[in-house]
Amino acid sequence: MNDTKPYEPPIIQVDDFSFFYGDKQVLHNISMDFEENKVTALIGPSGCGKSTLLRNINRMNDLVPGVHHQGDIRIDGTSLYDPKVEVISLRKRVGMVFQKYNPFPKSIYENIVFPLRVAGRNSRSELDETVERSLKGAALWDEVKDKLHQSAYGLSGGQQQRLCIARAIANRPQILLMDEPCAALDPIATLKIEDLMEDLKKDLTIVIVTHNMQQATRISDKTAFLYLGNLIEYGDTAQIFTNPKEEQTEAYITGRFS
Amino acid sequence: MNQDDIPTQEQPAYQPKPVPKRFLVSKATLWCDRIMTKLIIGGGFTVIVAVFGILFFLLAVTLPLFKEAEVLEDVKTSPVVPTDGSWGLDASGKRPYLFRHGKEIDFLNQEDGTLTPVPFTLPDNEQITAYTYHSGLGLYPIATDAGKVGLITVKSGLNGHGDPDVETGGKPEVKVGELYPVTESGEPIGKIIGLTYADAGDKKVFVTLHQDADKVRTFVMSLEQSRSLVSDGELEPTGYFELSEQIDGKPSKILANMAGDGIVVVTDKNEIVYFAFDENTETWNKKQTIKQAFGNDEGISVCEWLFGDMSFVLGGKNGSLSIFSLYPQTQADGTTTRLFGKTKEFEPLNGPITHYISSYINRSFLVTSPTQMKLCYGTTADTRWEEPKLNFSPIQVVGNHELTSFLAQDAEGKLHRYSVDDKHPESGTKALVGKIWYEGYDAPKWMWQSVGGTDDYESKISLMPLIFGTLKGTFYALIFAVPVALLAAVYTSHFMPASVKKVVKPLMEIMASLPSVVLGFFGALYLAPKMEDKVPAIIMMAILIPAVAILFAWFWTTRPIEWRNKISHGLEYIVMIPVILIIAWVCWCYLGYWVEEPIVDMVRGVMSLWGSGDFQGTTFPELWRNGFDMAYEQRNSLVVGFIMGFAVIPVIFTISEDALSNVPPSLIAASEALGASRWQIVKTIVIPIASAGIFSALMIGLGRAVGETMIVLMATGNTPIMDWNIFNGMRTLSANIATELPEAAQGSTHYRVLFLGGLILFSLTFVLNTIAEIVRQRLRKRYHIV
CATH class of the missing domain: 1.10.3720.10 (MetI-like)
Known part of the structure; x- marks a missing residue:
């Protein structure tokens, strides 16, 4: 299961991975490596399997009835499907931000400290420190520092999504998965989140699913194009968007089909 | 430019373009929509109306429970009638009668105030020396100068509704019953100056007061009917007894109870003496003497039975009013006897209590002072109605059997007629939620026993x-x-x-959706008997099942992650169910019985630390009943x-x-x-x-x-x-x-x-x-x- 190559394994290694919902295969033998401290964008038309791939990286698909997989995904060289893997611990390592912002019906403060609380860390100073760090990290600190104990539902949509990002990075995960994080936001809020990702990738590896070509070019270092469950092309963002090797990629990025 | 010119110019009127047909809504759709909207609104309102309807219905049925009595004086007909004699009132309350001169009963026509005398004669020309009126039975117990006692029965000729009786055709009748001597010898002892009578069915009791020189002596004579299969038998005297020696002072009032086994005597020293009949020795024995019944020196002016004869109402010369009831009282020597004790106290009236009349169907009674009339209820000690400022001072008050009407005569002879409408006297806030000292109980209690076996049952409706x-x-x-x-x-x-x-x-x-009757049936007839001796088993189950489940869960977390990952999430119950079933079965069939005796012994040991460990039994129910002194029923909570x-x-x-x-x-x-x-x-x-x-x-x-x-x-x-x-x-x-x-x-x-x-x-x-x-x-x- 473990490659004993002389070099460091890539942080996320997808190895001949196939995924099935019941009889329906949604991912076909995908193999790709994600690089550390980079933003990798997954693009492709609806139903191409990019969200499924993303959700497999922290095993969020586990509880869907009737799923099974072939192949492997490894983080830092350890298989996610190793019988020794504790899923809860995996998810602490791999954070996730969803398409629709989903703060808890609690205060801003409690939202952010949630991952610490479930880990049993309740020291007041640590919590305060985390809140400030995460909110600053999510570029939300200045906007909410005076209302930390008010309900998170009082924030605007963009602020709520940044709060979710702050919450996701509160426990300092290694990897942050973002499933169309800007789909429900207006352009200004989108811009703020894109700026934020630029800062975040200093500490994190980000995998983002997006439908927005411009966004992918703006924020990602690498881009993967998926189509009908197959990985069509994977490479540097500049190369994919300026000089795609595959015809399908070109057709997609130029908007000839979607 | 002249603006006015513009309208004058002929222009074709603007015609709005017709709406294309495909955008039109059909009339049927609109109608349907309207009708359904109305229907739905109507349905909603019907629900609200139904709920409020139920509420109002319940209120309408229950509100009369909190209504006070209504007492009305009939001011149209208040005839002026003689004041010599003793008034009585028939069951319907429509035909008052006057016992007069010891030889006639005059029936009053309430419309014109005329009296129709119906004379009666006593055998051997005996003269009446004392009489009293019993409104419950509608008769006059009498005593004669020959030392004999008897009854004069009055039949007003009207039935309970006030209509002429079929038997008599509305004609009043007076019947003199047989006279019996009070003493065994038949010789009169002094002059009988007072008497009381109690009818206990087969047994009748006469208690008489005799003026013998300067002493007043008290005698009890009982009659018994020896029933046989073929006949009712004759009333025969069965016992003569003199109470005088046991009474200190002159008796001023005597009461005999309906059961024929109790006599209450009030003396001029303001003492109340209670005698009970001892079946074994066939003697009347003094059981109790109550001194200072009101707690001070106030004299007793009225002492009469309350319906049921378990209690008497005591009225004082200063207006105090209280009720004494028979209930078990622990004596100094540790034995418990049923004696009279004060159970209720009313707000005092503003003058001496002069008259008392009571109902013979419930515990309502009416008391008067010279300026006040009050209708009370014995059980609740409530005042049902009150006339605080009476404009006459009654010299006689008489009520009918049910106390639905009563008469009060003033000093001028005018007869004031009242009707009483009190449908639910035993109800009221106090009866429904308050603690009440019921007859026969040793303390005020909350009780529900709405109906009892006897007519004089005191209903308990808390x-x-x-x-x-x-x-x-x-x-x-x-x-x-x-x-x-x-x-x-x-x-x-x-x-x-x-x-x-x-x-x-x-x-x-x-x-x-299981019908609750099935559950109830199962619980009452299967589970209750099964569970009767399984309490230790159930306790063990209540402890062991969660404990084992938690233990097992803990054990599961210590297994290697590879094991745990094998059984996917949510299937833990497959492992848990057999564990729980085994525990339940072991507890139910074996463990409960095994632990029962050791536990009882242990509790016994603990309880003997403070000296209460010496109870009988080795099972849990016995521990509960004998050790903890608590009830243990098969059908329990x-x-x-x-x-x-x-x-x-x-x-x-x-x-x-x-x-x-x-x-x-x-x-x-x-x-x-x-x-x-x-x-x-x-x-x-x-x-x-x-x-x-x-x-x-x-x-x-x-x-x-x-x-x-x-x-x-x-x-x-x-x-x-x-x-x-x-x-x-x-x-x-x-x-x-x-x-x-x-x-x-x-x-x-x-x-x-x-x-x-x-x-x-x-x-x-x-x-x-x-x-x-x-x-x-x-x-x-x-x-x-x-």
Whole structure:
């Protein structure tokens, strides 16, 4: 299961991975490596399997009835499907931000400290420190520092999504998965989140699913194009968007089909 | 440019373009829409009207319970009549009569005030020396100068409704009964100056006061009817007795009770002496002397029986009014005897109590002072009606059998006629919720015993034991149902695989539709006898099942992760169920019996530390009964808790499971992605968000338990007692209605009190649901749930 190559394994290694919902295969033998401290964008038309791939990286698909997989995904060289893997611990390592912002019906403060609380860390100073760090990290600190104990539902949509990002990075995960994080936001809020990702990738590896070509070019270092469950092309963002090797990629990025 | 010119110019009027046909709505659609809207609104209003209709119906039935008595004076006909003699009143209250001159009874025509005398004669020309009037029986007990006593029976010729009697054709009749000598020898002793009479069916008792020189002597003579199969037999004197030696002072008033075994004598020294008949020695023995009955030197002016002859009403010369009842009292030597004691005290009247009349169908009575009249009820000590400023001073007051009408004669001879309308005297706030000192009991109590075997039964209609029973049943049902239902709901909604949930949920809903009569039947006839000797087993199960489950869960967490990952999430029950079943079986069949004796011995050991360990028995019921001195019934709250819990579980389960499942999946995904365990998600996210729904589920379950009838009716024993003891029974409001309504006469106090129970149930559920809704709305707002 473990490659004993002389070099460091890539942080996320997808190895001949196939995924099935019941009889329906949604991912076909995908193999790709994600690089550390980079933003990798997954693009492709609806139903191409990019969200499924993303959700497999922290095993969020586990509880869907009737799923099974072939192949492997490894983080830092350890298989996610190793019988020794504790899923809860995996998810602490791999954070996730969803398409629709989903703060808890609690205060801003409690939202952010949630991952610490479930880990049993309740020291007041640590919590305060985390809140400030995460909110600053999510570029939300200045906007909410005076209302930390008010309900998170009082924030605007963009602020709520940044709060979710702050919450996701509160426990300092290694990897942050973002499933169309800007789909429900207006352009200004989108811009703020894109700026934020630029800062975040200093500490994190980000995998983002997006439908927005411009966004992918703006924020990602690498881009993967998926189509009908197959990985069509994977490479540097500049190369994919300026000089795609595959015809399908070109057709997609130029908007000839979607 | 002239603006006015413009309109004058001929221009074709603007015609709006017709709406294309495909955009038009057909008339039928619009009509249908209108009709359905009205129908739906109408339906909604009908529901509201129905609910309020029930409320108003219940109120209309129960409100008369709180009405005071209505006493009206008939001012049209107040004839002036002679003041010499003693008035009586027939059962209908329409034909008063006057016992006069010792030789005639004059019947009064109330319209014109004329008297129709009906004379009577005594044998041997005997003269009447003393007489008294018994309004309950409508007769005059008399005593003659020959030392004999007898009865003069008056038949007014009217039946109870005041219509002419079929037998007599409306003609009044007076009948002189046989006279019996008071002494065994038949010789008169002095002059009889007073007498009283009691009719105990087969036994009649005359008590007479004789003026013998300067002494007043008291004699008791009893007559008994020796019934045989063929005839009623003759009344024959069976006992002569003199009480004089046992009485200190001159008797001024004597009472003999209906049972013929008790005599109360009031003396001029203001002492009350109580005599009881001893069946074995056939003698009358002094049992009790009450001195200073009012607690001070106030003299006794009135002492008369209250209906049922278990209590007498005592009126004082300063207006004090109290009731003394027979109840078991512990003597100095440790024995318990039934003696008279003061049980009730009324607000004093503003002058000496002069007259007393009482009803012979309930405990209503009327007392007067020279300027006041008061209608009271004995059981509750309530004042039902009062005339605080009487404009005449009555010299005679007489009432009919039921005390629905009474007469009061003033000094000028004018007869004031009153009618009394008091349909529910035994009711009222005090009777329904207050503690009352009932006859025969040694302390005030909350009791429900609405009907008894005898006519003079004192009905006990306190709703407190029933409300208590309802709460007790609900409490034990919920204590069992809530944890089971909620844990099951949490497990089903967030741990169980969807495929299993698909089976479990409909099964629980089928459980909800089980008829409660089946559950009640099962509980009363199968479970209750089974559980009777299984209490240690049940206790062991209550301890061991959760303990083993927790232990097993802990053991599971210590297994290597490879093992745990093999059994996918939510299938832990496959391992858990056999473990729990084995534990339950072992407890039920073996362990309960094994631990029973050691536990009882241990408790005995602990109890002997303070010296109460010397009780009989080795089983749990015996420990409970003898050791703890508490009741242990087969049909007890534990059985009801189980069975009613069984009925409540599906209700709570279904609703709270829905609430838990409806927590937005996005929030669960969010917390999952943040590394929370299943339980942490449930605890910190799911339960707070579902709390509104869980709360409704609990309230609806509570409502179901409160209103549940068949189960409690069948499995509780229906004993209206106030005891939290889990091994004792209870009676709930709903079961009470179910048991007693079929035998309650429509419109009677009993019937109305049962409806009051219904009203309480109605308001209880109404209040519960209102609270539930308010809290639910608040929680919803707090957790932003739509």
